[in-house]
Amino acid sequence: MAALNIEKEKLEIIKWVTNLKDNTAIERLRMLRTHPRKADWWNEITEEEKLAIDAGIADIKAGRVKPHKEAKKLYEKWL
Structure with missing residues (x-):
């Protein structure tokens, strides 16, 4: 997206947010702002x-x- 288009999108979002009446939508936007998504852990681990x-x-x-029971019994002396 070109810089001009991004600025236009931002302004449209600002207009939309200022007209929101739905508390749920506002709360979700707040959560998005305060808790941004972290990178997918799969992309953070090694190939191994x-x-x-x-x-x-x-x-x-x-x-x-x-089964868990068998594994637990097998390794109980180390647990």
């Missing part, structure tokens, strides 16, 4: 971590998993 997650998902899909 992504491969490990993908391998775990493949194991689940292939049925290569143990």
Whole structure:
């Protein structure tokens, strides 16, 4: 978007916000301003971590998993 178009959009949004009567919309806008979204964690992890997650998902899909009870019993001496 060109700089001029962005400024025009901002002005239109300002007009729209000043005419809002809906408290829910205003609250959502406030939350957006005070709590901006963080980057997706998937883009923040290493390639090695992504491969490990993908391998775990493949194991689940292939049925290569143990119930929590079995895993807990197997590792109870370390827990």
